[in-house]
Amino acid sequence: MNVLLTGGAGTVGTAITDHLADREEYQLTSVDPEPHPDPNVESVEADVGDYDAIRPHFEDQDAVVHLAHAPIEGGGPSDRSIHAFDGHLANLEIHANAYEAAVDAGVDTFVYASSNHAVGMYEVEHAPDVYYPDYGLTVDHTVQPRPDSMYGVEKVYAEGLGRLAAEAHDMQVYALRICAVRDPEYDHPYGDAEAGVDRGEFERDSDAYATQVARMKGMWQSRRDHAQMVERCFTDDSVEFDVFYGVSDNDRRWFDVDHAREVLGYEPEDNGEQWDTPPE
Known part of the structure; x- marks a missing residue:
């Protein structure tokens, strides 16, 4: 199977390539502004914002995993302001280019790398209580979009492009609202807390550290679980357009995985409650 990734050299992309690139059934190509680190991946250096540069690489591909995203200086997940930030506008073009090239x-x-921030106001409304067991909130694929930021708005926009591509151009589109996939060194439910310590933002015995752990025990999707979810999209033949939450089988998660189980056959292997301490 020929698979093209846009932005495959990043944190989420390498979670996929780390688990699939050495498999004989996949021939992976990644379009990035810099070389892809995996020698088993064909690396194309190009800007997804340049349609003419990327269009030839979509030929003869069976699937596209769209991860590319330009840096933004404002409008990130914790920024509630409404403003047409430069990076935000660049991303609207990147997403349109990827879908247009795939359709053409x-x-x-x-497979579109959406985000929990497309419905992030559920977390904003219920935090921090939602981070702890037995809170009772479930956010599933049927809820209305509730973006928490311009970043979240952008994700809703690209999901809309996906529905248009599916219904008007007969393409199977999977919007994965990814929760928390991290680099290998932080691929555990203590990852964000440990990263905060490493950046000097707080100490391990602080309330801030404990809150980050509690949140990640609900939000974490392990790298291997994410790669499995993407692969399940490759093997599915039932979906026209659908939304799935990229999260491991965490006891305290508030994002639904039953829909992904039933439709895709996703069987996450990890659960944040399996960890009592960070790795040595």
């Missing part, structure tokens, strides 16, 4: 090349399957 006749790609069958499109």
Whole structure:
């Protein structure tokens, strides 16, 4: 199976390539502004914002995993302001380019790296109580979008492009609202807390550290679980357009995984409650 990734050299992309690139059934190509680190991945250096530069690489691909995202200086997940930030506008073009190229090349399957921030106001409304067991909130694929930021708005926009591509151009589109996939050194439910310590933001015995752990025990999707979810999209033949939450089988999660289990056959292997301390 020929698979093209946009932005595959980043944190989420390497979670996929680390687990799939050495498999004989996949031939992976990644379009990035810099070389992809995995020698088993064909690396293309190009800007997804440049349609003419990327369009030829969509030919003869069976699936596209769209992860590319330009840096933004404002409008991030914790910023509630409404403003047309430069990076935000660049991302609207990047997403449109990826879908347009896939449609034009006749790609069958499109996996979009959406985000929990497309519905992030549920967390904002219920935090921090929602981070702890037995809170009772479930956010599933049927809820209305509630973006928490311009970043979240951008994700809703790209999900809308996906529905248009699916319904008007007969492409199977999977919008994965990714919760928390991290680099290998932080691939555990203590990851964000440990990263905060490493950056000097707080100490391990602080309330801030404990809050980060509690949140990640609900939000974490392990790298291997994320790669499995993406692969399940490749093997599915039932979806026109659908939304799934990228999260491991965490006891205290508030994002639904039953829909992904039933439709995709996703069987997450990890659970944040399996960890009592960070790794040595």
